[in-house]
Amino acid sequence: MRADAEPGAAVGAVPFAIGAVLCWCTVATAFKLTLRVLDPFQMLLVASWTSLGLLALALLIRREPRFGAPACLRELAAAAISGLLNPLLYYLVLFTAYDLLPAQQAQPLNYTWPLALAVLSAPLLGKHVPRRAFVGLAVGLVGVGVVATRLDPSGWTHTSVVGIALAVGSGVVWASYWILNLRRTGSPVSKLFWSFVFGAPAVTLAWAVLPSRGDLTLPGIAGGIYIGLFEMGIAFVLWLMAIARAPNPALVGNIAYLSPFLSLVPIRFVLGEHIHWSAPVGLMLIVAGIVVCGKSSDE
Numbered sequence: 001m002r003a004d005a006e007p008g009a010a011v012g013a014v015p016f017a018i019g020a021v022l023c024w025c026t027v028a029t030a031f032k033l034t035l036r037v038l039d040p041f042q043m044l045l046v047a048s049w050t051s052l053g054l055l056a057l058a059l060l061i062r063r064e065p066r067f068g069a070p071a072c073l074r075e076l077a078a079a080a081i082s083g084l085l086n087p088l089l090y091y092l093v094l095f096t097a098y099d100l101l102p103a104q105q106a107q108p109l110n111y112t113w114p115l116a117l118a119v120l121s122a123p124l125l126g127k128h129v130p131r132r133a134f135v136g137l138a139v140g141l142v143g144v145g146v147v148a149t150r151l152d153p154s155g156w157t158h159t160s161v162v163g164i165a166l167a168v169g170s171g172v173v174w175a176s177y178w179i180l181n182l183r184r185t186g187s188p189v190s191k192l193f194w195s196f197v198f199g200a201p202a203v204t205l206a207w208a209v210l211p212s213r214g215d216l217t218l219p220g221i222a223g224g225i226y227i228g229l230f231e232m233g234i235a236f237v238l239w240l241m242a243i244a245r246a247p248n249p250a251l252v253g254n255i256a257y258l259s260p261f262l263s264l265v266p267i268r269f270v271l272g273e274h275i276h277w278s279a280p281v282g283l284m285l286i287v288a289g290i291v292v293c294g295k296s297s298d299e
Contacts, residue, residue, distance in 0.1 A: 016242035017252040023235035025262035027227060028107040029270050030097045034223030039213045040095035041206065046216070046224025048087045048200040055193040058237055078184050082191070083198030085177040087232065088206065092109025094170040099176030103267045104279040108286055109164060111260050113171035115140040115286070117178060118293040124179050133293045140289025144168065144239035147282035159249045188240050196232075257287050 034043050059067045070076040098106045098197045115137055121127045148164045177195075184191050239256075260283050268275050 008045070008197060013242045013245035013252050016238045016245065016257070020235045020238040020242060021255055021259045021262065023230040023238065024256075024259040026266055027231040028098070028103045028263045029266040030223060030226050030231070031095065031106075032103045032267075032271055034220055034227065035095065035099050037214075037217050038224065039221035040092055040099055041203075041210060042212060042214075042216055043095055043224050043227065044087060044091050044203050044263040045207045046221050047228035048196060048203045050225045050228025051087070052124040054229055055189060056234035058189055059193055059234075062187075062189065064187065064190055067193060068186045071185065075185060078180065080198040082177055082180050082184070082195040083200075084202060085173060085180065086195055088202045090170060090173045090177060091232075092203075092206075093166050093173055097163050097166035099166060100160040101179040102273055103271055104264060104273055104275055105147055105159065106167045107162065107241060107263050107267070108279060109167035110170050111145060111149075111283070111286055111290075112140060112168060112292060113174040113178075114260040114290045116172045116175035120172075120175050120179060124176075136289040136292030136294075138289070139292060140286045143282040143285025143287075143289060144276050145282075146285060150276055150278040155181070164186065164201060189237065192236065200262070201253045212288040224253060238247060253295060257291075260287070 031043075038046075056067065070079050094106075094110055097110070100106075101109075118129065118133050118137060122129045148159070150159075181188075181191055186194075242252045242255075261280065264275055264279065267273050
C-alpha cells in the first residue's frame, strides 16, 4: 500500500470489485440460456446496442467532453479497428463457442486471454518475456488440455473441436483488442464507447447480410439486454471504479479470480450441467498459470 494512501481506500474498492465479479459470474449462464432462443448474431445484435446505450449514459454522468471523441483521424481509425475486434469479432467467436460447447468448458477456455496477452506482448509491444512467464504459460496450457479433453481419450467424440478452438481463439482476440487499446488515448470508458460506436453498426450490417436461424423473440431480446448491461457494460464500469479506488490494483485484482469458479454455481443449478471434475481442476491450473505470468511481468 502506498504511504500516502488512505487506510480505507482498499476497503472502499472491494464492494465495486465484488459487484463486477457477481456480474461476470452470471454471464456464462446467461449466454447459454439466450442461445436457446437466439443465434450468436442475434444475441450480439441486441447486446451490442444495449451496451452502447449504457456506455453513452455512463459518459453523460461522468460529463466527459464530446463523449471522449477521438482527437484525430488516426485515433478514429484505431477506434474503428478496435470496434471490429470488440464487439464484432470477439463476441461472435465467443458466443459461437458457447453455442457449440457446455458452459463449463467454454468459460474456462475463454479465461485464457491473459496467457495470450503474455505471448502477444513480445511481438506487439516489444516487451521482454521473462522465463517465468513461459512456466506460467505451460501450466495454463496444461489446464486448457484438461478442460478440453477431460483426460478422456474418447472425450473428443463427445465435444466440439471447433468450439474448443473458438473458445481459446476468443482469448487471443480479446488480448489483441487489449493491446490495441493501450495505444489509444482517452478514458477506458470512452475508448470502449467508441469501439461500440463502430462495432454495433458493423454487427448490424453482418446480421442483416447473413442468414439467421430464427426470429428475435421477447425472451431472447431480454437475454441480449441482460448480456449487454452486465457483461459488456456494468461489470466493466464497476471494475474500473474498483481499480481507481484501490491504492494497489493487485489488492482487488485477485478478486477477479473468483469469477470463473463462482460461474460454476449457476452453470450447475440454473443450466443443470453436471460439473465434471476436469472443469474446476483445469480452471485452477489456468488461473495458476495466469498468476505466474502476472508475477513475471512485475519483475
